[in-house]
Amino acid sequence: MRFAVTRACGGGGGRARVGALYIGGCTTAPIETPSLLISTRKGLPTFVSRDHLATLPTPDSLLLHVSPLHFLDCPSSKTISNIGGLHRMLGLHEHFFVAAPRDSLESLPESEGTNKLGASFETPCGRRLVIKPSAYVEKIASLKPNLWASMADEVPAWVSEKRNKTSVDRTLRWLDECLALDPASGKTMLGVVVGGSNIEERKHCAIEVATRNVPGFWIGGFGLGENVEERSALLNAVTDNLPEEKVRFISGLSLPEEVLQGVASGIDLFDSTYIYHLTLGGFALIFPFKILDHNNLDFQLDDTVGDRTKINLRATIYRKDTTPIVANCSCFTCQNHTRAYINHLLNVHEMLAHILLEIHNTHHYLGFFRAMREAIKGGKFDLFRHRFIESRRIHLTSAVLCS
């Protein structure tokens, strides 16, 4: 794995940047950042099987997030090593797996249960458990992901200063433990930065982690109840103290606005639960990418069931709608099926609806990241961000006025 920043100072006060992630041996074309880590459940996207994963745009869709905690019960570490690691077990030989314990869906950090021995999580099998660094590294060794984050004690924003300080200390200690335990001595390890909602702790943690010999960083502790207005300052405090040339991952920022906020602070990769939540709710993303081409923000309220970024396909107005979700979209869903069909599938609770929606939403969200990269390259990131947020806001205002 090699990372290089190709275009910096694109916006966001000079922090937004475009990078290239060269994933050794997998493919020749680099993956451009900012990009999305597709969230998975036991290594595979919730509904999209490997043959449909291949229809998504490459190389963007090659990045997958995996949580080692999903494999705690089974298969055993020995079986996974015998099969030959994640790539072989999942039949995704070309893909690039980034492992981190938290998946923001099922494996959530449980700060009250965490003690000095290990971090506590809610697991998919419904129980809380404390996982020690040694057990974690052993699981990682069998899974063989391309990159993995060290263990972290993530705390929500409302904990006391003292607890927050402890979490930073523990995370740093576990980082060193993981480094010592890792047979590859941290070649594929990401150092975790925590610090809750305290700017000083964030800075301290970032400076400390930056001194370790790791190829990249995983910024944890976001999306856990912190104030959105304060978030930019916190993010900047972290990214300002991390070396420019290393890759930065973040967990917990998933809405488009949050992603834009993260990119403005110089984050490269996002794990996103947005697609999953949209898909389960029957929503399809429809927002236009080329918002920079339109000079006027003349948004009309053309339908009553969307907010201009997504539509609710359960709505009755799509019952006889024979158009694809997004005209000109090249994804499998839009090429083959109509809104009416998906509306019907949702009405009768068929799994195929979710399969089709997840394909489309992933495809569309990857497109959003691509548009964002183009904007940074063209030096128009701030305008892009402004337009995108404004278009949603205008819609919401007019919706309120109409009602």
Place this chain on the structure above:
Amino acid sequence: MCCVKQQRAGVTPPCCLPLPEVNKLGSEVFMTAEELPTPREDAAERACSTTYSEKSLYHRSVLPPTSTEHRKYIICLWVNFELPDCTIKGLTNNQLEEIGCQIILGNTYHLALRPGAELIDDLGGLHKFMNWKRALLTDSGGFQMVSLLHLADITEQGVTFQSPVDAKPMLLTPEESIQIQNKIGADIIMALDDVVKTTITGPRIEEAMYRTLRWIDRCIAVTIFVIFHVISWAHSRTAHKRPDEQNLFGIVQGGLDPVLRVNAILIKAIISRDICVRGMVDRNLPGYAIGGLSGGEDKDSFWRVVAQCTAALPEDKPRYVMGVGYPLDIVVCSALGADMYDCVYPTRTARFGTALIPEGLLKLKNQAMANDERPIDPTCLCMVCKNYTRAYLHCIVTKDPMGSQLVSYHNLSYMMRLSKDLHTSIVEGRFPEYGDFIFLIICLYRVFYVCSSLGVISQSGFAMQWRLLVLTSPPAVLRNNRGLAKRNMIDEKLNKTN
């Protein structure tokens, strides 16, 4: 009408003449790999299917007693079921095409309920609605008289169902059923039949049988009229409006012999089937279905009924055994001369964590699978077997949506491979002769049921009965060249478990 259909399938019509060589449903469905048309050509050919040709060459294992020629027969065809809601659960259309599904089944009752026949018609038919370019079959809704009996009220006029969605009554008459199926626009449509639970006895069976005959007349009476006199005003009065596009299949009903020892009932049952079969044959339909089976009857009665019907049905028409889906049943029915089957079994059992393999069933939830690094079936070439191990599937089946998707994919591939194997073994003359098979069937079913009643499931998660099938049967399920290797493998496993 022909042209309309071709445009619907997205193909420019080369000509509007019917193509007698390809219009037989069965041969279209099960051609060997090199003959297999591409989906688009297939659609064009399908669109041209109008009548059944005299020259049809059915591959069946059963030589009809009157036949003097030495032809080898059977078509074996697997109709995928589970389409009540316009989808094979958990699989996308291109995956189905990849597996090799040529025809899938929808259900009139469920489709009429949601999304509604009007809507499907407005959007251009079911093919277009679900973007399925191959063949479709719709069942008449008769089966719901059994499955939703508590919501149904059956009279001579038709069936009144109470809608499970909004509790409104919905009258399904034979004419109504055909009209709905016309709107849905499947390639094969079924006549409404009066289905009774197979396990009941008495005069109700006879009533159902005669009613089925009366209802089929209501379905087809005007259809024949249209074929011979294409008069536009008649169209509005016909029950079956698209006889040149859609093939109406009649369903043979009647009881079975529930208690073999009670001769009187047995004779009555056999006679009632016979009357129904004769009645159907007299009506000269494009194809025939054998209904009222697979509702919990014992297998001895089951195969006898299938044998009785296939013997009486015309040789040049497809024969479709409804609701049959266990692999063993398909082997048996094919031996008895049936051509088409449908069942939810492969996908439903997949969602409950059971995979189908040549040796039988593989219960993926079994603890023995937790550390098994082999694919589901090492001899299978499907996407799932090439990529995933039993150990991985063990931890996702019944928990994650992906688990049902992957195992359903495998199970359907298995069913398609089984039908293909049956087909080739018959074409190549490797299928056992009829006389031998009757004996074999009895043996197989006996072994099967003794084992299942004992609940013999070995440590490794295999169900024993299928292993015995492999050991005892001629290699109908297996390709010849692999038989020996498999037998060795199984012997090894038996030794291990011992």
